Amino acid sequence: MAVMVGGKKVCYAIDDDPIFQVAFEAALPKLGVQCKLFQSPEDLYEATRKQSPDLFLIDLNLGEMGSGLDIIMTLRNQMSISAPILVVSGDGHSKTVAEALSLGANDYVVKPLDRRSLGTKLALFIKVPELNEFAASYTKVPIEKSEVKVLINCEILEVDELGVQLVGRHLLPRGMIFKVAGAVLDEIAGPGTTKTVSIISNEVAENGRDYVAYGEFDTDDHEFLRALRQWLMGIPRAVAPPPDAVAAPSAAPSKTVPPTGTTPKK
């Protein structure tokens, strides 16, 4: 349960830069968010144990205070805190951003930033009326530019001779047909394989948060289904020799690619 101070949302912030400490304390109340600044990770953990905030603002390079990445890891892994974590850092390198996200940060803003940038990001996670005054408003995208492809990820639970059972956060509607790709398909039918699946069933997963769906491959794609059966039996996939080797009379025999992953269940 997040703490509410005077009806306001509460944010816990940790940043070794005095300029940002002052900026957070001054700016956040005007954005409708109560800010509590912490001088050490331990103080932050202690306060969080007592009451989790609505949002964390965490700098990454905290000088003598340590590393923001360690704080993210502790909050997520050791304390199992689910409140959103927004990283505010001067390090905009894509590797650092990816690392922070992989450890459990929800978002990342790069310093320097103005009040509008901060307010716009906060508005994604905290709903208070004051934020709307400072957050950048949305601009309608011209209709001719609006068509997009969205790539989402699911995990594979099981592959059988006709399709694949998936688990993920997204609810894939029954009857819809999607293009799918990934390492398992590459292993089955060669690099760059893209296939379609038709969603036959979907249900809430055991954890109550995710969804499990079964997607059936195109049943008329006999060549792929044959390759799938071969993969299920653990038979290495034959790789066609290069064109010059085919033409040569002493062409080397076809190479094979051993299947990886788990051994087929007997």
Add this chain to the structure above:
Amino acid sequence: MLSLKGKTILIIDDAPDIRLLARKILEGDFANVIDCANVEDGLKMARKKLPHLIITDLIMPEKDGFFFLLQKSKDPVLKNIPAIVMSGQKDIPSVQRAISLSAIDYLTKPFKSSLMIQKVKKALKNSAFKSRKFATKPRPKISITIDGTLLMANEAGLIIQTQVRLGADADLEVKAPVIEEMGCATTPMKTVPTPLRATEPGTYQTVVSMIGIESSKVAKLRDLLRSW
């Protein structure tokens, strides 16, 4: 089993009219049918196509159906694929010999199409191809491409509409010329924890955060958005 859709069945018979008849019957139930006129070709085809089921005649010139069943039972790849014998031989020793050589059923010529379908479906109840499970993490990922409409954008996020209800805090990529125009083609993106509600049945609006955008890019984005 409602139909034979998605099932590949190999027929081995030297009589073209029988092959054609069996093909018509099985294709009528949406099976994928392949056929061969002799045992040698049948063995090659079985190894190449890995059918779900093999239906073989017994009496054929050169190698016969018994030879085929024997070879199949010795083959590490083919031994788990079920085989049904389809033959005019009705004598008990032939049937017993075929069964002993791993045939799982026997269809006597002439036969009714309904009986053939019934025996084929029974033979296919337990697949020779065991599924592969990924019970523990990390499980392999699969990427799914869905069509969407980019409704709105600001310097920090996008509002997209899709027919898939996107979960919160999930990584995703949005691909379109307009995303490149915004300079965000390689920007990491995530759905934010609070999705918007559906606007009409079957469509969902989701807020997507663009992550780690530097101030110089923010300024360019503001200019671009103003120009729309």
